[in-house]
Amino acid sequence: MKRRPVLITDAEPSLEEQIRSRQIRYVIMMSIRAMCLVLASVLVIAQVPLLWLWVSLCLVGMVVIPWLAVILANDRAPKEQYRLGHRRRRSHRDEHPPQALPPARDDNRTIDL
Numbered sequence: 776m777k778r779r780p781v782l783i784t785d786a787e788p789s790l791e792e793q794i795r796s797r798q799i800r801y802v803i804m805m806s807i808r809a810m811c812l813v814l815a816s817v818l819v820i821a822q823v824p825l826l827w828l829w830v831s832l833c834l835v836g837m838v839v840i841p842w843l844a845v846i847l848a849n850d851r852a853p854k855e856q857y858r859l860g861h862r863r864r865r866s867h868r869d870e871h872p873p874q875a876l877p878p879a880r881d882d883n884r885t886i887d888l
Contacts, residue, residue: 804844811836
């Protein structure tokens with residue numbers, strides 16, 4: 776099978792970059808969870824109207840967000856062998872790039888000037 780060169784736009788981020796982005800996403804989501812806990816505490820102390828609604832929304836956030844954070848932190852991009860059938864076709868890129876030289880002719884003649 777002929778291997779094609781990888782264009783820089785098709786290259787996947789390095790493993791370190793992928794892990795770092797997943798760590799940042801996890802920390803952000805867990806920070807939102809902590810803010811839900813603090814917000815629920817403040818709402819209970821302040822005795823706001825519709826307290827049951829606001830506290831239940833905060834509790835749902837505190838339960839759902841860690842679940843999503845773990846799933847997204849463990850998620851990674853699919854490997855190339857699984858993506859081949861689902862690869863997007865780009866309209867600006869030809870399937871076969873133009874040849875640098877025309878194909879050789881069969882008559883093998885030389886023209887001298």
